[in-house]
Amino acid sequence: MAANSQFSMAVHVLAMLARSKDENVKSDCLASSVNTNAVVVRRLLGQLNQASLVVSQTGANGGSRLARCPNEINLAEIYKAVNCGEVFALHAKAPSQDCSIGKNIEAVLGCIQREIDKGIAEKLSRYTLQNVFEMVEQGKAS
Amino acid sequence: MAANSQFSMAVHVLAMLARSKDENVKSDCLASSVNTNAVVVRRLLGQLNQASLVVSQTGANGGSRLARCPNEINLAEIYKAVNCGEVFALHAKAPSQDCSIGKNIEAVLGCIQREIDKGIAEKLSRYTLQNVFEMVEQGKAS
DNA sequence: GCATTTGTAGCAGTTAGAGTTACAGAGAAA
């Protein structure tokens, strides 16, 4: 499966930023906690920046920080920021239009897909970054 | 993203089998409707067979058919049969254990992940293959 | 000016999946 670990990495990074409050955190520092390369983190921060979740600053004493309070950011926003946003993909190649099923299956699946995606967003939106941060700090997983 | 179109293909194939009732359908026929290769379909049918959703027969007049009535098969089962079953992947490489966040984030994310996956399964289980088949036949997407 | 840090381009390595060919084995029908 498309092991999309971008979301996990994003939550991890944002939790680090939540811990540092208004202080800028360098991509190097984030990268070593996530255990990856600083460039990978900066690419991710670029996406989070486009979604208005973080603010970055170049230059000496630069780095990134949250654009909003941790309790004003929910996981659905994060998911949306880093994901194409579909649980499952529709047909890679269009099915045969000569077949009654091939002709209509995509519309039906698309409809179901949207419903599931809405459900995911709804569930994720119940968690704020603040909630996650607190769970992590308390070392409890629920 | 991990464009996992296996689920779409599986529903497509199973809908074709639902249409053919107890008659065996050849992988060639399924492949041409899905617009892919027969071997790809047979690999998928192997997974569906392991999940007891279809029965296949080798030899002349062989092929595949549903193992159960279409109204006794729901989409959650199909999803489970072809998917690793996680919305998002956890960290590819374990995060730094020297960081309080790195140390606990995986447990927290794992917990959230399981909750979301349960939500997806719950929503998918509301649709039977029969429902999908009828929607496709009627050419309506809801 | 100088040191530091981001943003981003460009490249190599890895992985997952799709598509293809090939062939052994099962099973119906003559």
Next chain:
DNA sequence: TTTCTCTGTAACTCTAACTGCTACAAATGC
């Protein structure tokens, strides 16, 4: 029994996507 038809599966290539890395321009504080 032989033959014809299918499935199951292995092996290979191609492609797309992601990761990791180096490099460097531009921004910014001192």
